[in-house]
Structures are given as structure tokens and as C-alpha cells.
Amino acid sequence: MRQTWRWFGPSDLVGIDEMLQAGVEGVVSALHHVPTGEVWALAEIAERQRQIATRRDGTPSGLAWEVVESLPVSEDIKKQTGAWREHLAAYKASLQNLKAAGIEVICYNFMPVLDWTRTDLAYKVSHGGTCMRFDVHDFAAFDIFILERPGAREDFAPEVAEEAERRFRAMDDERKTALAGNVVFGLPGAAEHFTLEDVRRHLQEYAAIDEETLRGNFVAFLEEVVPVAERLGMRLCCHPDDPPFPLLGLPRIMSTEPHYRAIMEAVDSPANGITLCSGSLGARADNDIPGMMDRLGDRVHFLHMRNVKREGEGWPASFHEAEHLGGDTDMVAFMAAALKEEARRRAAGRVDWSIPFRPDHGQDILDDLNRKAQPGYPAIGRLKGLAELRGVMTALSHASGTAA
Template sequence: MIETWRWFGPSDSISLQRIRQAGASGIVTSLHEVPTGNLWTKEAILERKALIESHGLTWEVIESIPVHNNIKTRTGNYQQLIENYKQSVVNAAECGVPTICYNFMPVVDWTRTNLMYKLPNNSHALRFEMTDFAAYDIFMLEREGAKTSYSKEVIEKAERSFAAMSDEAKNALEKNIIAGLPGGEGSYTRDSIRSAIEEFIALGTEGFRDNLFAFLNEVIPHAEKAGARMCIHPDDPPFSLFGLPRVVSTAEDARKLLAACPSPANGLTMCAGSYGARGDNDLVGMVNEFGSRVYFVHLRNVIRESDGSFYESDHLDGDNDMVGLVQAILSEEKRRETEQGSENLIRIPMRPDHGHLLDDELNDKNVKPGYGYTGRLKGLAELRGVIHAVGAFMQVR
């Protein structure tokens, strides 16, 4: 695997030099300054690529070229936005950055309710608390029909939780959910998110899936011709929020997506933390089944709870079989090497996804939730040890 690090561009408080010192060789980043839907020019791509390479690093993955909501709903100027997307993908590949991670989540991007969940060792993790999310949905957003999305037990807990919340806690909860997290796209007011939710709910799950497939069938042929590899990121969390359709949450979703557009340019991002937030997703089995179409990996672990809540654990200490997952990914790389030869091998970039907030950055206002330096450095070191140990074991077997 190629060890990479997510970097948020020149404004990121974590410098490229510090990333190189962490031991990563590759960068995962985007042109965050380009508004969603606008064309990525070759000049802008090459300028960012040159900056990364000047620090002895390589730009391994674009995460992401965002997909505009008009494309997802196929409304407004969606056709022009798709044309921009096609050309952006081609430009990226022709500039030597062919691997593109993207997502097709409706309205909200990755979502957490608590950005400072204290762990027993006093570090802080990101958490999705179902009770608090339901409390927001039912009693603050007051979404029509919201109660039908939750069990009676969750609703009762949410009502008690909401009654006990201070105004400050309610404001923080709303900000966490609708203001947007790092790398996500856009933010909402309470009124605007209600309107957006209604539009996507009206599509229904299959209607929304059809829109994803229509997008892929327009973009993927251009990506394949240019040598680009598109790898969709799963829904995070991998179940419905606000009653919205979710179409990249399970192995069956992945099967449908790959079958709908059977091109080598149509691939997956194996995000262990996202897929792994569902206990019915077998991550190792998914890599074994879809390995030839896995082009990017996020290694992150979670501890799941029975009501759908979860928090992000240490990378090697959670409900996901991280060692088994690493072995499956290395086996896929070995298969590729056998079939393609070492000169043509497409290695799989991985990054330590998120990290705990540790004491040395606790009061640093520049730290993005989940994207501190020390927590990810710890995660990368732990994962590197597993990768080396598993790789050595596979060689002597």
C-alpha cells in the first residue's frame, strides 16, 4: 500500500513538511478553493501538484471533485455541471493525478453529533449518537414525519435528552450536523436543509440510485479513455439520515453500482470506518469480492452500539478486523502484481482516516475535527506496523 495523508491545501495548519516527517509518501487533497460544480483547470491542478512534489511528496488521490446537488437531483443546470465534471476528471488524469474519490450522499456529507467525545484516556473522538440525532431531527428541525424514522425507544430517549439540553448544547448539536465537517460540501440553515431534504426524499431510494447510475454512465466512459479511476466513498454513516435515500451503504449497493457501469474506471473507496459502522458489512469479504475495483482505502475503526450509535476508536482497537482487512488488501495487491507485473502494478493508496484529539492539540483552534496531526500520526504508525508484520508473514507462508 501507499501510505498517504489527507491535506486541506495551502491553508491547512499542518504543513507538507510535517506530513513528510510523519512518514507518509503521498498526499490526498482537493482544490478546495474551486466552487462545487466549477471546472478544474489544468493550470490549477498542475500548480497544486508542483507544490506537493516540491516537498518530496506525490499527489496520489483527489478527495474529492465534489458532485453538485443539481447533478444528484438532475435538476437545474445539471447537464452543464456534468460536462464540467467530465472535463475536470480528464484534466486531472492528463495532469498525472488519475485516482479520484467522490461521494453521492444526499444533502449532508459525513455526519457526527459529538466532535469532542471523551475517552477513558482523556483523548477525544468523533461520535455519532443516534439519540441526539433523533432529538435534533424531531424537536429542533421538526421535520415532517420525522418520528417514523426512529423506534419508540429512540424517540423516548431523544425526548428526554432534548429536554435536558442547554441552549448551548442545542446550538452545538445543530452546528455539528448541518454546518459541514472538514472535506464536506456546503452548509445549511434550518430552513434550507428542510427544503433540500424534501427534494431528495421525493426521489426515493431507487430514483436516487438511478440518478447516480446516470451520472456514472455519462462520466465513466470519459474517465476510462483518460486513464482515470473513479472510486466512490460510501455513505457516512451507512444508513438513512433525515429519512433520506442512501445508495452506497452495503455490499449489495456496491454490487449494483459496479454492475450498472462495468468499466475498470468505475471503482470503490474501501472506507473501513463508514462501511464498518454497520455490523452486517463484512469488510474482509467485501475486499475479497470487489478487490479488483478497490482503488483507495481509508483505514479507520469504530465501536458500534445497538441503536446505530458509534464512536471512532483507536485504529487497531474496535469492532472492525483491521488486521484481516490489511491482509485482504495486501493479497489484492499481490494478485495484481502476479497478473499485471511489478512495472504495471496499481498499488492501493491508504490513509489513516481521522484520529483522536490528544492533549498537545487540545487548545489548538486550527485543528479540524478528526484531522489533528498527533492522532493521525499515532494511527499511521500503528497501521504501518500491521502492514509490515502482515506483509512479512505473507512472504514466509
């Protein structure tokens, strides 16, 4: 398994030199400054490759841009409105340019409106560090009383709505602004950044789009881009919904194993694959992460190894980002399933036998608390997670281990 690390570009407070010290083998990045729907130009791609290949002192880093995360799908494409055909053409052109630059693995998602949703970006855990958290009561307070979405109250259990109202009444303006910012303004890597009015407008436009319609639009998108990717020898891999349950009255179509099976079967191509994120999918107790790796592994092109601790039953429910080996997902079993899939691929002679993975997110610990890097992407917290995952991988791959 190939050890990679996400980098947000020159503004990222965790840089190329830190990656080298963490011992990573490849870099995951994207052109976040290019507006969604526009072509990723060859010159822009080459510049990002140059930045990754260069240390602070100007010497070669030895690292390369190996995975794109993400090449965003526009809201127009998801809704099939506005300039969606032009955006689709731009997406295909971007794929061609990325392939010309030697990049073959493309992560993306098909989440409507908000790419990621958290209510707290610095939730304090017992050891004194911080992490990201989704609190269902705070989210309900945002949805019902700040966004004021029609019908929002009916989407929550009565006791959740009552607690949400109590919390909202106790919030001052600063707290309300902070909560709205955490939910709406997006996390690092979000395709687009919205205001409250933007969200209200998008929700109104999605009012007529149910789960079946959104899935149909997704299949139509894949029918256009997957043949291009297959011809170019590229691997597209869809990231799951995060969280993996409906929010804001919007449909969710990539939250469970049946969701993934439906999409894989609808456009049956090795280029139509999966980013298996144990953190996103793990927020639902009914998602068997090691089992999904075992059953769907043939189409898994990228792994996000992350853990969450669920704080309630059913969904929507609260959860927070846990230590990589400390949440509700059995990461050892997940890693073992991934290594077994690699062994199957090697035996079959597949050129893509080595699956890239990255330590997804991490708790802010030690000097991370002063660095204030992108939420979820600290230096030391991710290094700790990578070290733990590397240890599990090494043990399972050792001659005396069970996966050798």
C-alpha cells in the same frame, strides 16, 4: 500499499512538514475552495501541486498530489434538477484537467444533502483524548425538535424518540446551536455547507426521490463520466455512505456490499471503482469489511483505514471513532486481504497494483488537543494510526509473515 495523508490545503493546521515527519509517501487533497459544479482549472490544480511539493522553508518536499478527495458531485446531479447537465459537463472537464496534471485516482461520494454526519466532534474517551461520535439520541433530538422534519419521530424507535425529547428539553440555546452546527455545517471535505433552511429545502426536493430513483440518477451519472475516465486511464472510486444507514428520511444507496455490486454491475468498467472505507462501512455490523476487500478487491482503487466502536445493535445506532486497531473491525484481516489483492494484481501485470491507503481520521491526543485542527484530522492521532497500520503491513509483508 502506498501510504498517503489527507491535506486540506494551506489553511490545514497539519502541514506538509508534518506529513514528511509522519513518513507518508503521497498526498490526498482537493480544491475545496472551488464551488461545487464548477470546473477545476489547470492553473488551480497546478497551484495545489506546487503547494504540496514545497516545504515551509521553500525547499522541495518530495511529495506529490496522488489522490483527489473529493471531486464533489452536486446536489443538482444527484437529483437531476437545475443545472445538472452543466455540472456534468464541468465534472468531465475537471477529469480531463486532472489527468493532464498526472492525477488518476478520484474519490467522490453520492450521499444526498449531507456528506458526513456526526453529533459530537470532540467526544471524550477513557484515556482523555477526544474523537468524533454519532449519538443516535442526540441526532433524533436534532431531527425531531431542531430541524422539525415532518414525520421524523416515526423514523426512530419509541424509546429513542423519548430519550431524544428528554435531552432536547434539557438543552440550552448554546447546546442546541452546537448540535445543529455539528450535524448541518459539515465536516472537513464536505462538498457543500448548508444552513437549516438549506437542509429543509433540499429535503423537500428529495421527497419524491426514493432509493430506486437515486440509484438510477447515480447510474446515469456514471454512464456519462466513466467512459471519460476509462479513456483517460483514470480510476473513479465511490466512498460509502457515512453513516451507512438512512437519515433524515433520505435514501442511502452505497451502504452495503449489495449496493456496491449493483453499481459495479450497472456500469461494468475498471474505471468505476470503490473507496473501501472500513470506518464508514464498519458502523454496520452486517458489513464484513475483510470479506468485501476479498470479494470486491478487483475494483478497489483507494482505501480508508479507520475503525469505529459500535455502541448498540442494529441501526441507526450510536458509534464513535476508535483507535485504528481498537474498534469492531478486524484491521489485521482487512490489511491482509488488501495485501493479497495487491499480490493478485502484480501477478496479473496490472499497473495499478499498489493500492493507496490513508489512516482515516484519528483521535485527538497529546498536543492535538491544543492544536485544534480539522475535526477527525489531528496530527498525532493520525500518526499513531499510520504507525500501527504500517506495523501491521510490515509484519504481514515480511518474509516470515503469512502474506509474504
